[in-house]
Structures are given as structure tokens and as C-alpha cells.
Amino acid sequence: MKKTHLQALQKAYVCLLFSFLYVPIAVMIVFSFNESKSRTLFTGFTLKWYKSLLQNDMILDALALSLFVAFIAATVATVLGVMASIGISGMNKRLQGAINTVSYMPVVNPEIITGVSLMLLFVVYVNFAHWFNTSESIPAFLQILPENIFGIGTLLIAHITFCLPYVIFNVTPKLRQMDVRLYEAALDLGCNPKQAFFKVVLPEIMPAILSAFLISLTYSIDDFIISYFSCGTLQTLPIAIYSMTRKKVSPEINALSTVMFVVILAIILVTNYMEGRSYRKTREKS
């Protein structure tokens, strides 16, 4: 009797928890099909917000920019981060600790500090480049520093910067878990170090690299504060959405968020399915 009560309570708790997580998303999806712009009354089913979303150049441009930056930044950050992790795992314990602390700083640092300091850095560079290019004491053929750097370049630099630590913290533990003897065995069996890395080490740490890439991707799409300070005259999707809040946020945003949610859900389901299948396969083999 008492036990069933406890179980019911547990179930209720889990339900409550998941409803906190998913009810907002459900509401958003429902209202993306709402006929009127109201966010309280559901007046009828329509697909017009999806249609007008496809015609809204500003939102689509912002989305394209966000996706572009996210993919480039995540790729570059993943490559750099994996290289850094391999370097770090080759160091002695004390140096490893020091490097870990240093790369931990940007993560625990409030984003606003990262954003402002990056912007200041870029502004300092712009001022320097301007001085350099106009100064008379410097030979003219050297005065080719680009001055208008704010834009896609600064945005990418900023995004790679804040994605990098996440990659390092995902990949380093996996490298530590890996048996060093695997690599050594590969060398003994006739691989050169390059082959050993690509054939043995890389497949071993691949799951960590993939999850690091996905984390970087989501953080980059998600980021508002750092992008805000480094985007120049461009605008990413979060900035575009935020700027609508003076007037009513258009239900097109609901539609866009719904599409993104469905795409991400699909990606997660597919990867889970694939992982499950490969897991079953390896089990069958053994």
C-alpha cells in the first residue's frame, strides 16, 4: 500500500519534471499554427506563418548567417580542440592542470566579459590599423592592414574562441580513458605515427569528437551576448529575434523554432538509432 503511494509520487514527480521541460515547447508549436497573432487565444488552424516565414528575408538571412557561422566555427573549433587535447594529454601532470585551468576560464567567465573584451580587442586593432595605414613614418607598401574587420571574420573568431574549451573538455577525458597501449601496439604492428593516429586513436575518440562538434554547433547557434558585441553590421538569428521585442514577436518565430526543434529532434533520433544498431552489432559479434 505504502509502496504504491511512493511509486505514484515518483511518477508524478517525473511527469512534473518533464512537463516543465516540454510544455513550453508544446505551447510554442501549437501557437505556430494559430490563425491570429494572439498568444493567449487559439482561433483556428493555419500554415500561413510557415509560408510568410519563407518569404521573410531578414529572418532567413539571419538564420543562414547563424547556420554558416555555427558550422564553420564548430568545425574549426573541433579540429583545433582535438589537436590541443592530444597535446595536453602528452604533457606532464602539473602542466596539464595548469592548461586545464586556463582553458576553463572562458567557460566559467560570464559571457558578457568575453563579449566585451573581444569587442575591445577588435576596436583596438581597428584603431591600430587605421593609425598604421595613415602614418607617414611607415612605408606605403606595408600599409595594407584591413581596417573594416567587423563582420563575418570577427564573428567567426569570437565563436571559435568560446567553442574551443567545450571541445577540449569533451575530448581530453576520452583520450585519458583510452589505453595508451593501443597506440603503441599499432606502432609495433607497423603503423607509422600518422597511420596509428588516424586508424587507431581517432576512431577510438570519435564519439567524443562528434559530441563536441554538436555541442559547439548548438552553443554557436544559441549565442546572443558574444555575437552581439562582435557582429558589426551583421545579425545572427538570436539578435534578429531579440530586436523584435519592442513590438510583438511575430508568430513566424514560433514557426521557425518549431522547424528547428523538429530538425534537431530528428537528428537526435537518427543518431540514437544508429548508435543502438552499432551497439547491438558489436554485441552480436562478441
Add this chain to the structure above:
Amino acid sequence: MKKAFCLLLSFVLAAGMVAMPAAADEEKIRVNDDISVSADYDWTRFKGKGVKLNVYNWGLYISDGSDESVNVVAAFEELTGIDVNYTTYDTNESLYAKMKGGGANYDIIVPSDYMIGKMANEGMLEKLDYSNIPNYSLIGQEYRGQTYDPNDEYSVPYTWGVVGLVYNKTMVEEEPDSWEALWDPTYTGSVLMFNNSRDAFAIAARKIGVSMNPTTVEQVNVIADELKKQKSVVQAYVMDEIFDKMEGGEAALAPYYAGDALVMMEENPDLGFVIPKEGTNYFVDALCIPKGSKNKEAAEMFINFLCEPDVGLANCEFIGYSTPIEAVREMLPEEVANSPIAYPSAEVLANTETFISLSDEVNAAMDTAWSDMKSYDESGGGWVIPVFMLLAIALTCFNIWRRRARKKRRELY
């Protein structure tokens, strides 16, 4: 008989003279189904030169092609061959921060009145060359020479409006005519208020009959006291949530911008709008070119394009705020063009005030007073959080005790 003939002839001549400008009017360049622009302007001089304009405007503040509206930016690009990078911001302050930060080179910005004054004073705006903006002549006289730009050097008005009182006819006994209604205890719990210090202070200031542009910290505190008195009546401090709340009948009274009030009234016919007798805030958002613009002439072309009657009409219909372009007002449907909400009479406008930029000291005082007011609690209710915390602590203690007891019992066996 001869006289009559002469009269007739002169009538014909006069009619011809009237018809002549109309004929000249016909000479227009057609851009798309909805937009034709005047032909006596060289729209194509930048074609193929790879000019790119960076436009920084408020969110949802231009007809953008959604909801079957006209895409104004695309029409401009098609007409002139100039590439437009259109981006948006949410407050005057974030615009200012962005410009001051030095992280961006914009060619067109749309600050509000007081921000134009501030930016002009700080040398952040470029003087406009009005010979490149012939359509400036279409702007009504009453919208020129405003306090923020007395000599009409820096700005071309884009939209304007007033703040008034939106009320639900079914929830109030009689039509309110004063800001007092927002302080009326009979409406406790059904009053909404601006969640933005400048607008909220403006209303309280007008209510007690002082200027909405305080010059000393004492004046700020007097107005803040008035806002504190109002707090027990207020249901919530909101900005755009107001649309849902008023349309859904969740609140009886709320101050808001006239253009947005019209949108709400369209959704919910029970709503009414009144400009209180104590006077109100009159605001203008105007087009400016910031210092350092690389394409000033192209930017002026863009401003001229926005002042074209067809374009102005599209924007006016999309944004819903009032237009300063006389020709556009004439093209609007009768009930809008003569609406006392969108275009209040001269007497009402005479009793309005625009914001001017405040000194740093007063600004800081206003910020502090505002956050004080928001955290100020007259009737209690602050007990909720401590009680929850105590409950949480009690629960934790109970859990620890239970676990210990269980462990002890297990050890017994």
C-alpha cells in the same frame, strides 16, 4: 454672351492648369504592383557599383513582405541596384551602445527624438544634404524644426505618435479622461504599466503636472514617489505582452503607443483609446545618417525612397504608427486619416511634450529610482520566498534524518 464665353474659356484654362501637375504626376517609374516612384530623380546612379548600405532599424519597423505587405527593401534594391544589409535593434540605448562601441559602420539609423538630440550633440550624426532628398518637401511643416533637431540638419521624420490610455469599455464604468485612472484603487489588479523607466516616469510626471524631462534628482524622486503609490494598483509592468493582455480582456487599463493601440482595437472592439487631459508624450522616430557612413549619398537616396508616397503608405500600413508625409496621409482610408487616435487635433498636440536627453546624473537617479520602485513592496508578499526556502530546508533535513534512521535500522540486523 461674350462675357459668358470668356468666363467659360477661363474656366477651361484654369482646369487645364489644375490638370497639368496631375499629368506630371503620371510620370512615375513603376517598381512593382504597389510602388511607383517619382521619375525626376536619378535612382540608378549607383547601379553596378557594388554599393552596400547598412541599415539599422527597429524590429518590425518597415514593410517587409510578410502578411501580404510590400517588401520595401527588396523594391529599393530592385530599383537602384544598391545592396541593403538590413538589421534591427530593440531600444534607443542599445543603438547608442552599438554606435559608441565602434563595432559597426551603419549608413542609416532610426533613433527617437531624444536620442537624435543626444547623438547630434556628441557629433555622432552626419549633416544631411537635403538636395539629395527632394521628397523632404513632402514632410508636413508641423513635423519639422522639432526641439531635437531645431534647424532640420540631421534628420528626416519617419514615424510619430503619442502615448495614450487604452481601456476596456466593458471593464470601466465611464470613459477615463485622466492619467488618474491608472492610480484608481477601484481598478486594483487590472491596470498595466510600461515596463520602461522613461515612459513610466513620463506618465507619472504628467499626472502630477511636472515636466517629463526632470532636470534634478529631487524632481526624479518626486515622480518616483508617485509611481510607488501606483504599484499596489498595477497588475503587471509590461511591454509587448500588453497586446495579449488587452486583447484577451485580462486588464482594464493600460498606457501605450497610439499606433499599437489601433492594432489592439482592431482585434478587440471593446477597447477604447483616449489621450488624457494632462497631456502626454509625443514621439518621433527619424531617419539619420551616422558619422563615418561610407555611402552617404546612397543613404540619402534610401531616405528619399522611404519618403516616396507609395513607400510611405506601405510602411505606414505595416507599422501602424502615424506618418509625417502629407501625401501618404491623403492616401490613407478616410477613417484612419481623420482618426483622432492616429492624428490627434492641434489642440491635443499642443499639450504634449517630447523627450529630451537627460543629464547623466538624472539618468542614473532615474534608473535607481525605477529599480527601487520595482522592488518596493507596500502590501507584503515578500514572505513567499523565505517560506519556500524554509520548506526546502525542512524537507532536506527530513530526508537526511530518514536516511540516517534507515541506515541505523539496517545496521541493527
